[in-house]
Amino acid sequence: MTMQSSFSEDDKRYMARAIELAKKGRFTTTPNPNVGCVLVKGDAVVGEGFHQVAGQGHAEVNALMMAGSQAFGATAYVTLEPCSHFGRTPPCAEGLKAAGVKKVIAAMVDSNPQVAGKGLKILADAGIEVAYGLLEEQARALNLGFFKRMEQGLPYVTCKMAASIDGKTALKNGQSKWITGPAARQDVQLYRAQSCAILTGADTVLMDDAKLNVRPEELPHSLPTDLPLRQPARVIIDSQNRLTPELALFSIQSEVIIFTTWVDKSHQWPHFVKQIEVPEKNNKVDLQAVLQKLAQLQFNNVWLEAGATLAGKMAELDLIDEFVFYIAPKLMGCDAKSLLNFPELMSMQNTINLTFNECVPIGDDLRITALKKAH
Amino acid sequence: MTMQSSFSEDDKRYMARAIELAKKGRFTTTPNPNVGCVLVKGDAVVGEGFHQVAGQGHAEVNALMMAGSQAFGATAYVTLEPCSHFGRTPPCAEGLKAAGVKKVIAAMVDSNPQVAGKGLKILADAGIEVAYGLLEEQARALNLGFFKRMEQGLPYVTCKMAASIDGKTALKNGQSKWITGPAARQDVQLYRAQSCAILTGADTVLMDDAKLNVRPEELPHSLPTDLPLRQPARVIIDSQNRLTPELALFSIQSEVIIFTTWVDKSHQWPHFVKQIEVPEKNNKVDLQAVLQKLAQLQFNNVWLEAGATLAGKMAELDLIDEFVFYIAPKLMGCDAKSLLNFPELMSMQNTINLTFNECVPIGDDLRITALKKAH
Numbered sequence: 001m002t003m004q005s006s007f008s009e010d011d012k013r014y015m016a017r018a019i020e021l022a023k024k025g026r027f028t029t030t031p032n033p034n035v036g037c038v039l040v041k042g043d044a045v046v047g048e049g050f051h052q053v054a055g056q057g058h059a060e061v062n063a064l065m066m067a068g069s070q071a072f073g074a075t076a077y078v079t080l081e082p083c084s085h086f087g088r089t090p091p092c093a094e095g096l097k098a099a100g101v102k103k104v105i106a107a108m109v110d111s112n113p114q115v116a117g118k119g120l121k122i123l124a125d126a127g128i129e130v131a132y133g134l135l136e137e138q139a140r141a142l143n144l145g146f147f148k149r150m151e152q153g154l155p156y157v158t159c160k161m162a163a164s165i166d167g168k169t170a171l172k173n174g175q176s177k178w179i180t181g182p183a184a185r186q187d188v189q190l191y192r193a194q195s196c197a198i199l200t201g202a203d204t205v206l207m208d209d210a211k212l213n214v215r216p217e218e219l220p221h222s223l224p225t226d227l228p229l230r231q232p233a234r235v236i237i238d239s240q241n242r243l244t245p246e247l248a249l250f251s252i253q254s255e256v257i258i259f260t261t262w263v264d265k266s267h268q269w270p271h272f273v274k275q276i277e278v279p280e281k282n283n284k285v286d287l288q289a290v291l292q293k294l295a296q297l298q299f300n301n302v303w304l305e306a307g308a309t310l311a312g313k314m315a316e317l318d319l320i321d322e323f324v325f326y327i328a329p330k331l332m333g334c335d336a337k338s339l340l341n342f343p344e345l346m347s348m349q350n351t352i353n354l355t356f357n358e359c360v361p362i363g364d365d366l367r368i369t370a371l372k373k374a375h
Numbered sequence: 376m377t378m379q380s381s382f383s384e385d386d387k388r389y390m391a392r393a394i395e396l397a398k399k400g401r402f403t404t405t406p407n408p409n410v411g412c413v414l415v416k417g418d419a420v421v422g423e424g425f426h427q428v429a430g431q432g433h434a435e436v437n438a439l440m441m442a443g444s445q446a447f448g449a450t451a452y453v454t455l456e457p458c459s460h461f462g463r464t465p466p467c468a469e470g471l472k473a474a475g476v477k478k479v480i481a482a483m484v485d486s487n488p489q490v491a492g493k494g495l496k497i498l499a500d501a502g503i504e505v506a507y508g509l510l511e512e513q514a515r516a517l518n519l520g521f522f523k524r525m526e527q528g529l530p531y532v533t534c535k536m537a538a539s540i541d542g543k544t545a546l547k548n549g550q551s552k553w554i555t556g557p558a559a560r561q562d563v564q565l566y567r568a569q570s571c572a573i574l575t576g577a578d579t580v581l582m583d584d585a586k587l588n589v590r591p592e593e594l595p596h597s598l599p600t601d602l603p604l605r606q607p608a609r610v611i612i613d614s615q616n617r618l619t620p621e622l623a624l625f626s627i628q629s630e631v632i633i634f635t636t637w638v639d640k641s642h643q644w645p646h647f648v649k650q651i652e653v654p655e656k657n658n659k660v661d662l663q664a665v666l667q668k669l670a671q672l673q674f675n676n677v678w679l680e681a682g683a684t685l686a687g688k689m690a691e692l693d694l695i696d697e698f699v700f701y702i703a704p705k706l707m708g709c710d711a712k713s714l715l716n717f718p719e720l721m722s723m724q725n726t727i728n729l730t731f732n733e734c735v736p737i738g739d740d741l742r743i744t745a746l747k748k749a750h
Contacts, residue, residue, distance in 0.1 A: 167542015
């Protein structure tokens with residue numbers, strides 16, 4: 001079992017295909033990771049599969065099913081180490097072994113402590129040739145949330161912001177409809193649909209009477225899945241118990257989690273609403289504790305769509321992994337509202353530093369993604 | 376003489392080459408336009424030229440010189456209608472005629488009222504086949520400033536801004552060194568070197584003790600010109616006569632123009648400083664009048680590098696043609712200073728609307744260009 005440093009062009013091509021397959025699961029696999037598998041015998045692809053939805057067949061199982069007896073003597077390309085444990089399905093390492101594959105190339109080892117090298121070991125112990133480390137970076141990018149949860153006990157938090165090019169999110173009088181155009185708003189729906197939870201503050205819910213749901217009619221027509229889209233859990237920070245059951249948020253019958261410092265029992269909440277008490281920090285909900293709790297609830301990816309106060313606090317606490325800025329070609333002036341509220345900085349050395357990742361046009365707007373800067 | 380709608384692939388290729396040649400003059404031709412010329416006989420390029428510096432040979436003259444007797448019977452591709460008037464050099468239309476070219480294809484007609492179709496007419500009247508309208512948009516882009524000055528009596532104004540991704544240009548305490556990285560600052564030098572004038576306010580000069588010059592040592596090594604770079608005129612709006620001769624600005628011996636509402640005679644200025652009185656508007660220099668005056672002084676391209684007040688006022692008055700935003704991957708928070716000061720907007724319908732043109736990485740930063748939205 002070696003962390004191999006050189007692979008053939010064919011190897012790379014098959015693994016790239018496995019990564020493409022894995023991506024098809026990105027709206028549906030949570031809390032499981034996205035995984036793709038390609039089985040190759042000689043020069044022919046004899047099986048392909050990806051993990052579609054938790055509780056159903058893993059990528060390897062689906063690829064083996066397609067390959068049938070042709071799997072015997074084949075090479076399996078998997079974007080993640082095959083699992084070694086009984087979860088809702090039997091271990092894939094055993095499945096590959098039983099099918100008689102000759103070789104398994106995994107893009108990366110699984111950081112899930114239940115696997116963590118054990119899957120590859122089962123294969124190697126059975127005399128199967130094993131290698132890993134092919135297109136690892138791309139494979140890791142498939143499951144940033146899953147790996148962060150496994151490795152740090154925290155979800156991967158992506159903060160969405162929409163602003164004018166002079167960094168303003170609303171006029172002083174509160175008007176903000178619309179800064180960005182319809183294409184950007186559709187793009188937001190696509191991100192929401194890929195998230196496990198949408199996180200915001202009570203302020204945003206009250207101000208916009210926001211539903212915070214995924215609206216399939218606003219999504220592009222050609223999604224890579226036929227499965228019904230999930231509604232991400234809607235997670236609201238409500239330190240002061242200001243939410244009430246009459247809000248539009250609760251007109252959508254899907255999971256809502258309210259984080260508060262003390263559970264107010266005066267309201268009758270619908271069955272899909274859960275209140276969770278977390279410790280207080282400076283009179284507010286402890287945001288680190290909120291994220292830990294969300295990871296315990298198996299949320300991999302949290303989409304933060306909040307106002308300047310909550311987003312600013314999250315940024316200040318270094319709890320945001322990635323920013324998605326939708327920037328409109330507009331100028332709104334100095335009196336308009338700023339993107340992020342955090343305490344005045346006294347030195348340029350204290351700015352919060354990011355790394356730009358990508359900038360693409362979305363309709364008339366730009367979508368700029370930036371990652372937390374490695375410390 | 377026809378505005379032709381279809382040209383051959385060869386025609387396009389030769390005109391594209393002429394446009395490439397024209398660009399080589401962009402640091403040196405002002406107040407003249409950038410022009411390139413390619414002479415083709417049969418399948419062979421027999422002459423190439425571009426306008427290098429005002430007062431010296433135009434593109435056609437340089438290409439004819441290279442072609443010599445081979446120009447007879449050739450086709451000339453020029454990025455701009457050949458001139459018809461005696462300026463510092465004789466008319467190019469006459470030169471092409473005398474050389475015996477068979478055909479002239481111009482990318483576009485010159486909007487300079489001294490030419491305006493007369494160049495093409497000279498050629499057509501001499502029995503030379505004439506066409507225009509090939510790659511016109513690219514050819515126009517070579518000389519946005521020259522054409523705006525010819526057509527509207529105003530220079531083309533490009534406003535440079537540097538900000539964090541949350542739209543901030545300095546901390547509340549004034550610190551701003553450095554928001555953007557060295558590559559962005561080098562890129563600014565390149566823009567400055569291509570400008571006829573750098574426009575700013577007395578505030579900026581006083582606050583930063585700025586020199587506002589082109590520093591050749593900060594430019595990329597491979598510039599497309601061997602000619603000495605010009606120092607753009609440094610143009611300062613100083614409504615209240617706050618500048619004094621001791622400032623670092625005046626340590627660089629190159630043109631400075633100070634616009635004021637009344638000329639204060641109490642200072643002894645160096646010989647390269649000119650004070651110009653313009654009418655007052657709301658207790659300040661009338662900015663429209665400033666730009667008209669700069670056009671009269673034959674400035675094509677003005678690079679506005681000012682603070683939030685002057686830039687905001689210029690934006691409010693719709694005097695900016697293009698914005699170049701250098702955006703750093705930093706967050707500075709709500710207390711930091713905003714990009715543009717203009718009066719509070721009461722409705723989203725009153726935002727200043729732009730069109731994004733391009734977004735490219737410059738070092739760790741992004742350079743986003745945006746154009747004034749067509750009304």
